[in-house]
Amino acid sequence: MIHECPGVAICGLGTFRVRPVTFRLVTAKTYAIRTFGCQMNEHDSERIAGLLEADGLVPALDPDAADVVVLNTCCIRENADNKLYGTLGHLKTAKEQRPGLEIIVSGCLAQNDREELQRRAGHVDVILGTHNVHRAVELLHQSRETGPVLEIWDEALEEAESFPSALAVRREIDYSAWVSIQIGCDNTCTYCIVPAVRGRELSRPFGELVSEVQRLAADGVHEITLLGQNVNSYGRDLTLARREAVDAGSEDALIAGSQWAADDSRRIRPLFADLLTAVSAVEGIERVRFTSPHPKDLRPETIIAMAENDAVCNHLHLPLQSGSDSILTAMHRGYTAERYLEKLAAARAGIEDLAVSTDIIVGFPGESEDDFERTLAVAAEAEFDLAYTFIFSPRDGTVAATYADRFVDPDVVSARFKQLHTVTERSALAKHRARIGRVEEVVVEGVSRRNDQMLSSRTRQNKLLHFASATALRPGTRASVLVTDAGAHYLAGELVEVLAAPRHRTRIPVSAG
Secondary structure (H helix, E strand, O other), X not given: OEEEEOOEEEEOOEEEEOOOEEEEOOOOOEEEEEEOOOHHHHHHHHHHHHHHHHOOOEEOOOHHHOOEEEEEEOOOOOOHHHHHHHHHHHHHHHHHHOOOOEEEEEEHHHHHOHHHHHHHOOOOOEEEOOOOHHHHHHHHHHHHHHOOEEEOOOOOOOOHHHOHHHOOOOOXXXXXXXXXXXXXXXXXXXXXXXXXXXXXXXXXXXXXXXXHHHHHHHOOOOEEEEEOOOHHHOOHHHHXXXXXXXXXXXXXXXXXXXXXXXOOOOOOOOOHXXXXXXXXXXXXXOEEEEEOOOHHHOOHHHHHHHHHOOOEOOEEEOOOEOOOHHHHHHHOOOOOHHHHHHHHHHXXXXXXXXXXXXXXXXXXXXXXXXXXXXXXXXXXXXXXXXXXXXXXOOOOOOOHHHOHHHOOOHHHHHHXXXXXXXXXXXXXXXXXXXXXXXXXXXXXXXXXXXXXXXEEEEEOOOOEEEEXXXXXXXXXXXXXXXXXXXXXXXXXXXXXEEEEOOOOOOOOOOOOO
């Protein structure tokens, strides 16, 4: 686009003539990313955004007008494939109208259904999986030369670049950051596709994680969330490798942390409790969260670390999945309902004012009425602050998908789902109403989506708390709020005082048009 600067200029000293100058206005290409699925996918999307911006692209103010569209997919949720192909159908029409539109499909569904995706969506420029996120831009450039590109790696490299957190990043929230501590999963839950699409479990070196958190804190981040498919087992593979290493001792502290390095026994063990303590000690980090742990690997030292480190938030997500021992066995979960409740009780006894959330699946193949009643009983006894409840849906590539002869009648499953919802909602409402009259320390997230006169914030227990403020408060502001009302999924209150302004720099949106 050519623009000519006029020969008259106006400034504070008056009007004067200048020589006309012709210049070229360079309009940067724009991108938009749509993320399906879990926090791990959200984190991958931030890394893809960082790679695109490092390549000169800028976020599109209007996603429908973006030059590059990325669909970061999930195959965990029900009807994930239908949602993807529906979106791709709309993008095919858009590409016919704008031939320069480029489309990238990444993530778990791309990893799992690569050939089907290529067959049904020939208009996609790049298909990549979960193990080669770092090659997104390279593959986009390649597609411009050779046409559509499909690249799926069956395993992640052990090099640092294979970890999402090792890549460039554009965080969606300036005061908060994801930190990926491991990728993959070594568990064999029969309903779960994650091991197939994310691969075997690999932990990032301990020292790299602490250094990353230090850099984030220096950039104004004061809240981090440690991410992994099973964070409790973080580091077990690292200690195994160091125990067998020929250079034992030389890099122990960097790879497995100083606490393990100082232990002469060189015992093979998880390092998650050590990591919680180390990142909590980083100056500027005020809140540490993590997701998701596995109940069978919740160890006493993790409970102690949560209790002793003030920065670690008093919230634990502990997926139950079922309250029936026979169903838990069929799921390969590795614990009984009684053992789950024992671990839950230990966590609540050890961590003051602990909030607990969970996941529960209804209608797993072979679930009898007795199995379901046991789930209701455990859910009622556990008194969860929040429960994410799901109806079982088979995923191709999982063991449970082969149990077709044991699938439960959909009408029965629907009725059970409603019953469970009633039980978990009752517990959540009771837990929230018990907060009325308390003053909560919150971090402001922004204007409420449902009421623009209210601000939304998050408590240390990970509860959503809405309140009004006479003055504008930036996201990341810490405040104290008196709770005056509660629902099953939220708290409401009145601002008491502002405790601290955010330390991060304000990001100013820049139009590329």
